[in-house]
Structures are given as structure tokens and as C-alpha cells.
Amino acid sequence: MKYYIIAGEASGDLHASNLIKELKLLDGNAQFRCWGGDLMQVQGAILAKHYRDLAFMGFWEVLRNIFTIIKNIRFCKKDIKSFDPDVLILVDYPGFNLRIAKFAHLLNYKVFYYISPQLWAWKQSRVKLIRKVVDRMFVILPFEKDFYKGFDFEVDFVGHPLLDAINLDSAESVNKALSKQIAILPGSRKQEISKMLPVMLSIKPHYPDHRFVIAGTSSVPKKFYDEYMKDPAGNMQGGVDIVFDKTYDVLRSSEAALVTSGTATLETALLNVPEVVCYKSSAFSFFIAKYLIKTNYISLVNIMMEKEVVKELIQFEFNADMLRKELDRLVNDNVYREKMLNNFIALKEKLGGSGASSNAASLMIKYLR
16 A cells, blocks of 8 residues: 655654554555655655755744745645555644645545644644544544543544653663763754753853763754854863764763753653753744643643653743753752652553554554555
8 A cells, every 4th residue: 555654853753664664564565655754764665855844843933934834735735646645644743734634635535643733732623623634543642532532533542652662671771870961852953952952051061070962863964053062262062962863872871851842851751861841932932832722731741740740941941040950950859850750650651551653553554444
């Protein structure tokens, strides 16, 4: 069968690549065309567009790039018709994917959605559109099944794919409290990095005995990171390194982490690394989001646990003084660290077992046949 898959960011590329791997095991004649990244390409998918060309974050940023987005949507529609797939598989990325789902439904293409948009946090009205244009939804958070059931839409819970992607056994292999390494996860988009990294690195002089390691992505050029790794005199800051495309390795050997809000907050928790969650957007985007978002927290860790397990520094609170205060707690307060790590154990239990990618692939094949 022919599969057209759309993932618009790094985490989607990871989970879609694992899904492709499982689909190939069940369908020996599978052909894949996708919007995604290097990991999907490694699995044999033909890449129509890389996610780095789709990385627009926040309301204001989307408005500024609206003509590029419209051009991408038009190209995608044309490309789908040309490939003529048996099924369109959408991975999160709702602003773009729901428009494509609407188009595909009108042309009678089968539409599967893997990894639900976080509609329970905001824009719950989109459920009506999903019920109309999506044939099957495969969710990865336990409470999402009940959420959709409240809208009379039956979905499949398959488990969280991070439990497959991360080797949890190795999470215990390093005594992180003795590592003297701080992981810096500034995000995967240039817009995120430019807002997050300067503040994250600004506190390095207060930790002369620690090594700060940036978990970089190869979709962003090294010279882009280099500009933020310099000290006020223009020299490369000592004790700061960057490692590309090895986020899990960086986390496994780190004592603590400064993490930009997103899937990375959950990844960090699953690897047992105490963390501070950070987020900052444009003032316009923040104002709109604050008005629309219906959850008390922004990190998946806190949302899943329904309480503050990790500290969230959002917008104006995300500054050097607050960040240094929270990092001090992570590296110096053993009671605080242990309490957070115990909550991470409970979080893993809530997410269930491994096998999400395999479960999703099996169900997709079943529904297609």
C-alpha cells in the first residue's frame, strides 16, 4: 500500500520513523512519501518537504509567514494528488494537518491521525472537524480516550511512543548527581533557540565547575548556535559544548536539564533527569495563548501528573535570576531532587507499557484491510 505521512517537527519525525519501521514489517509492499525529517528518510520514505521549512512557532510568527504557509499547503495538496496514497497519516502538527485532512476527506482519501493535537488544552472546537474529516484517531495519552469519548468520537489508545524510542534501562546507568553536567535543550526551531539559548547560557558563569552541553539539532546550522555561545567579549564561552542529534545521550549523562517546553520535557523525565521547564514567545503570541489555553500547566509532565512536578518558567519568569534559582535547587537540594525523581517513576506508570508504534501500525493495517 501507499502511505503519505506528514510530520511537522523533530518529535513527529522520530515517532513517524518508528511507525514506518513497524508498517514495513506488516506490509512488504509499502511505499512511503512524507513531510518530515532525516529519521523518516532513513526508514525509506521519500521526503517531499523537510520539517525545518515548516517551523513557524506562535501566532505572530505564523501571521508573518502566512504566504509561505499558504504556498506549502498548496504544494502539499498537489503532491498528495500526484502520489495518490491509500491512506494519509497525520502526525500531530494541527494547524497544517487539519487543513490537509479536510482537503483529503473531500477527495475520499482515508485519513488516519497519529498523536492527537492537544485539543484538551485549547481549541476543543476542533474536535467537530476531526470527527468529520478523520477516519481513525490513534492517541498516546491515557486520558485522551475519555476526552474524545466526551465528544462521541471513539479513538484508539496505543501507548506513548517515547517508551519505545527511549531505552529506559539505560536511564539508571549514570550517577547523574556526580556528573557535573547540565543539559541545555533550547528547542528545535531557530525562533525557539534565539529566545531560549541566550538566557539559558547566561547563567553559566555562576557554575564554573559544571559543563553546559547543548543538545543541538543538525537541521539548524552550527554557526547559528555559535552566535549564542560567545561571551560578552565575543569569544567562545568556556565550559560550553554542543552535541548534535544525540539528545538522549546528553540527558543520560547530565545532572540536571534546562528544557524548552514541548515533548522534550517528557523525554527528560523518562530519562530521570531533574529539569526546569522554560518557555518564551513574542508578547502577542503569549497574550493570545494565555487567553485560549485551558490547562493549568504547559509541560506534559505536570499535565499528566495533574500537579506541579517540575518548575515552569514562562515568559516574564523566564529570566537569568529565576533560572539560576531553580537550577540551584536541582543541583544542591537532594530532597527536592528525590521528590521529583519519585514523581517521574509514577509518571512512567501512568503512561503504560511500550509498543505504541507496533500497536498503531497493527491497527492501521487492520482498518485499511
